[in-house]
Amino acid sequence: MREIVEMNRFSSIHRAAALGIALLAAAALAPSFAQDAALKAVPAQRVAHAAQSAMLAAAHAGERLVAVGDHGVVLLSDDAGKSWRQARSVPSDAQLNAVSFIDARQGWAAGHRGVILRTQDGGESWTLQRSDAQEDRPLFAIHFFDDKHGVAAGLWSLMLATDDGGASWQPRELAPPAGSRKADLNLLGFFADGKGRLFAAAEKGMVLVTANQGRDWRYLATGYPGSLWTGAALADGTLLAAGLRGSMYRSTDDGASWQRIETGSKSSVTAIAARGREVLAVGLDGLLLQSGDGGASFAAAPRADRAGLTAAAWREDGTAVLLSRQGPIAQPLPR
Numbered sequence: 001m002r003e004i005v006e007m008n009r010f011s012s013i014h015r016a017a018a019l020g021i022a023l024l025a026a027a028a029l030a031p032s033f034a035q036d037a038a039l040k041a042v043p044a045q046r047v048a049h050a051a052q053s054a055m056l057a058a059a060h061a062g063e064r065l066v067a068v069g070d071h072g073v074v075l076l077s078d079d080a081g082k083s084w085r086q087a088r089s090v091p092s093d094a095q096l097n098a099v100s101f102i103d104a105r106q107g108w109a110a111g112h113r114g115v116i117l118r119t120q121d122g123g124e125s126w127t128l129q130r131s132d133a134q135e136d137r138p139l140f141a142i143h144f145f146d147d148k149h150g151v152a153a154g155l156w157s158l159m160l161a162t163d164d165g166g167a168s169w170q171p172r173e174l175a176p177p178a179g180s181r182k183a184d185l186n187l188l189g190f191f192a193d194g195k196g197r198l199f200a201a202a203e204k205g206m207v208l209v210t211a212n213q214g215r216d217w218r219y220l221a222t223g224y225p226g227s228l229w230t231g232a233a234l235a236d237g238t239l240l241a242a243g244l245r246g247s248m249y250r251s252t253d254d255g256a257s258w259q260r261i262e263t264g265s266k267s268s269v270t271a272i273a274a275r276g277r278e279v280l281a282v283g284l285d286g287l288l289l290q291s292g293d294g295g296a297s298f299a300a301a302p303r304a305d306r307a308g309l310t311a312a313a314w315r316e317d318g319t320a321v322l323l324s325r326q327g328p329i330a331q332p333l334p335r
Helices: 002-014 031-040
Strands: 055-061 064-069 074-077 096-101 107-111 116-119 127-130 139-144 150-154 159-162 187-192 198-202 206-210 218-221 228-233 239-243 248-251 269-275 278-283 288-291 309-314 320-324 327-331
Touching: 055 320, 064 096, 064 107, 064 309, 064 320, 074 327, 096 187, 107 139, 107 150, 150 187, 198 239, 206 228, 228 269, 239 269, 239 278, 278 309
Parallel strands: 055 096, 055 309, 096 139, 139 187, 187 228, 269 309
Antiparallel strands: 055 064, 064 074, 096 107, 107 116, 116 127, 139 150, 150 159, 187 198, 198 206, 198 228, 206 218, 228 239, 239 248, 269 278, 278 288, 309 320, 320 327
């Protein structure tokens, strides 16, 4: 019962209403449908209170921070999160769940209604590359390896790949995990390592990994029966995966085996940010976890306001910028 409650809270963050709808298998969009969807897209509104919008993900675009979230709001900060302004032009008001940049100018964002957006000016303006409003199979994660090759993932093992910078997207059919007849796991977050590998946090304690830019994936079982929402690959090769009810798992052998790490909390972990052996994990109910030993142990320092934290990004001075359902939060971390 507790897991159902926590999943409902996660769904409230991501607005995954499509979970209760019978969906067809993912298929490549016909050009005519893509054009129709683009014509019907409603641009995100520019509003005075944009910095108080629910934000769900952030990425560095060079020295700039770019955050995305509810109603297609994109926020930009050029002073390490001290101040924020709304992007000049976003062609869709669909909720954006993930963002990925390969350099200071080129980035992509993905979210509900199957939306994928691209920017070539550091997030100032965006163009619509994909939309599937008819099916509305949400995308929860996106990652680009370079300016041509990228992947996006979401509801019920939906996996998409592009080899042309997002101009076209093709579905990648995933093999079912061991003991299952089909691949039907929700894929909830990507994290990459320094070896060109990409990992996907998923349901049923599964982590997927690809070493060839998303063409093939294999499953890594953590042993946890619940949902994993996020993860991180540390510089020394350590892998972390976390999710429901404060669950945190750690691997030092490329995912062959995993150890549960005690977090001291039952609040769900929504994001992990790593810098060297320093690790910051954030989550619901103001959850704030810090580690200085590569995730082998964590100290909890939950926020008194119990803000629903959704993402984090390190700053050069050792502090962090946190994102929440009430917008970005500047957070000085105890040393």
